[in-house]
Amino acid sequence: MFLSCHFQLLVLSLSYIPNSSAQSLDDSTTDPTKRAESALSTLQSWYNGDTGIWDTAGWWNAANIMTMVGNLAKADSDNEGLQSLVTRVFANTMTQAPSKNPQPGVEEFAYRRQVLNPSNEASALYDGSHMGSGYTKILVSATNEPLSIYPQNWTQSKRKHANNGEFINTSAPRRRTTQTTLASTPDPxxxxxGFYDDDLWWALAWINAYDITSNTEYLYLAQGIFIAVTSVWPSHCNNGGIYWSWKKTYVNAVSNELFMSVAAHLANRANSRDQKEIYVQWAERTLTWFQNSGMINAHGTINDGLTDACENNHQTTWSYNQGIILGALVELHRATPDPSYLSLAAKIAKAALQELTDQNGVIHDVCEPNCGGDGTQFKGVFMRNLQTLQAAAPDDDYVAVIQANADSIWMNDWDEGQEGAFSVDWAGPFVWWANASTHGSAMDALVAAMAVG
Known part of the structure; x- marks a missing residue:
């Protein structure tokens, strides 16, 4: 099983050389906006118009990349070509990406089985459903890195880059059907x-798309995803929290932080006071449970999850687990407002910077330079949410780290042979493979530098 997982990891991690539309980067460029938008052309050479996601990126990674692209549009809101491009990407992803869902329908089946056979939960749901597609997640033994294993041939697409020109060129005309092709009430x-962190990553991506376009279909989709995931609450741990997956075998930080974050984001976009209060209650309930769960350790950082006995498993303090909660707390503060949420966010952020940065302030995860298709995404999530905290509670330390990482990426972490694609070790030197996930994650730092610059 271990060798098979690593074989699939290598397949997913192999990069496609971006096509000639991508620009080579100029390491003399210091302007944060020029850096990020130059890097965008390389990223978009991986975007597949037929599948609605980025080739070489995993399913949940694509949601993060879409969020980052949206944040770039937010940071440069006067760039009409960029606004047009991201609007086209959102609309195309909405219609095309569900075909790439690696395991559709399993959650609906699980809910149905839960009613029919509630006494035999996990084994009945998984072993009796015949719904397993080959998509699963494991914790790699060496580092406990979460690793997504995809069904055979999942990385293959019908026609690679068939419509790519429309999604690379920021000057391409906006299609008249961009918004009208969407259903009035999208089905979540x-x-x-079957993996609740995946579901919630997509919810956050669609909330961000709504912020940029004011298209309520995107917000409705995010609401529908969140409502579906509430069916998982509570886990077996202290009558609260949600599981990592429909198998109900692991309670971890990422799923519960995302659950809180989506609830808090939706609270700030609710269309009534009653609806807002429901979302706030979900977010606060999750935060209370999370703080009592033990996942926040004595150093103030967050371990990966809980043991079967519902105690801190003391597994790796991944950068994304330190980051997601920052954005969640900022949104919850905005919804309430309660100053204690920003105080908690600051404590976690400071502890994470102490633990995860090198002598130059560059962020690292312990899997480097051999991170898999999941671990390569983690640091971008942290930088994105650190910038969110900086916007709500400015701190010179946050600005210094954001700028140090963006500068190091630009100067040390790209290679001419891959058309300026960024790799996994932001301190450099370039690790000889790069893909949409490594590049998109690094771009989160470049976009954060735009916002604080």
């Missing part, structure tokens, strides 16, 4: 894959 089911 095609976005559910």
């Amino acid at each position: 089911k095609p976005w559910l894959d």
